[in-house]
Amino acid sequence: MSDVKAATMDSLWTGGGSPYAIGSKKFGMWLFIISDALTFSAMLMAYTYCRVSTPDWPTPFHFSPGIVFSSIMTFCLLSSSLTMVMAVHAMNHGNRKATVGWLLATIAGGLAFVILHATEWHTLIVEEHVTIASNPFGSPLFGATFFGLTGLHMTHVIIGVIYLSIIAFAVGRGKFKAEDVEVSGLYWHFVDLVWMFIFPLVYLLSAKV
Amino acid sequence: MSDHNQEAVHQVGGTTKSFSVVWVILLVLTGVEVFLAYEQVPLLIMLTALMGLSVIKAAMIIAYFMHLKFERFSLFMTLFPMLVLCIILMLIFMPDAHRAFTMRPPV
Numbered sequence: 216m217s218d219v220k221a222a223t224m225d226s227l228w229t230g231g232g233s234p235y236a237i238g239s240k241k242f243g244m245w246l247f248i249i250s251d252a253l254t255f256s257a258m259l260m261a262y263t264y265c266r267v268s269t270p271d272w273p274t275p276f277h278f279s280p281g282i283v284f285s286s287i288m289t290f291c292l293l294s295s296s297l298t299m300v301m302a303v304h305a306m307n308h309g310n311r312k313a314t315v316g317w318l319l320a321t322i323a324g325g326l327a328f329v330i331l332h333a334t335e336w337h338t339l340i341v342e343e344h345v346t347i348a349s350n351p352f353g354s355p356l357f358g359a360t361f362f363g364l365t366g367l368h369m370t371h372v373i374i375g376v377i378y379l380s381i382i383a384f385a386v387g388r389g390k391f392k393a394e395d396v397e398v399s400g401l402y403w404h405f406v407d408l409v410w411m412f413i414f415p416l417v418y419l420l421s422a423k424v
Numbered sequence: 425m426s427d428h429n430q431e432a433v434h435q436v437g438g439t440t441k442s443f444s445v446v447w448v449i450l451l452v453l454t455g456v457e458v459f460l461a462y463e464q465v466p467l468l469i470m471l472t473a474l475m476g477l478s479v480i481k482a483a484m485i486i487a488y489f490m491h492l493k494f495e496r497f498s499l500f501m502t503l504f505p506m507l508v509l510c511i512i513l514m515l516i517f518m519p520d521a522h523r524a525f526t527m528r529p530p531v
Binding site for chain 2: 234235236237242245246249252253256257260263264265267268270278282286289290293294296297299300301304397400401404405407408411412414415416419420422424
């Protein structure tokens with residue numbers, strides 16, 4: 216047995232080994248997540264620069280419905296992250312039926328987020344006449360940064376919902392391994408993580424106090 | 425051989441109880457952020473406090489939900505120092521945002 220172990224250690228440096236002790240799919244997803252994190256960092260940084268340097272920054276979010284809505288959206292995403300962890304946990308124990316159940320719960324959380332977000336966009340665009348280039352409250356930069364940031368994030372959520380649906384369907388039919396569910400989980404948690412920065416920066420800093 | 429390794433890797437990790445505890449902590453921190461938003465403090469202090477809390481929340485999600493706490497340290501070292509350095513480089517622009525008020529010529 217120790218010979219096998221020694222041979223594995225050797226192969227770390229001769230190729231064919233797995234220095235991080237994870238599969239290539241998972242490592243690929245991690246690399247994607249880091250590069251996507253840089254994209255979001257740059258956008259959040261640009262937003263924060265505009266926010267701090269603009270005296271007449273609009274504060275269109277009243278406590279109700281704006282902040283209450285976005286808090287519920289945060290709750291939806293955080294809870295869907297928990298159900299995603301449970302899905303990965305169930306799949307690691309070989310329980311495919313429970314995995315599909317938890318994945319469906321995660322998808323439901325994501326869909327609730329998208330529906331609430333779309334409602335909010337609708338209110339801002341139709342009732343309060345906020346566009347990418349103008350708004351009735353103050354600096355026109357608000358629309359561009361708000362729709363740019365939340366739009367990119369919502370795109371990620373929608374892609375995540377499609378991704379998880381495919382995984383849930385395949386797992387239900389007895390395909391895919393535990394690693395595949397875990398990799399989709401990494402993506403979903405990343406989407407949640409990005410929202411943890413968008414929520415305070417975009418919503419709480421533009422709250423009508 | 426590689427199949428055997430994959431099976432072994434999936435056995436480590438947190439328990440469902442520890443994940444639930446992390447979830448509750450994340451919800452509480454979110455509540456604190458919403459509470460802070462309605463305190464009358466200067467913008468920069470508010471920004472710092474909110475970002476501090478968000479970094480804590482992000483770290484908890486990465487460590488427990490994304491499982492990084494239970495992976496090899498070399499994976500963390502490959503991925504995160506570069507990300508943190510890049511974000512610090514972007515922060516170079518931030519002081520300008522605050523000075524921009526006083527730098528504008530009088531109208």
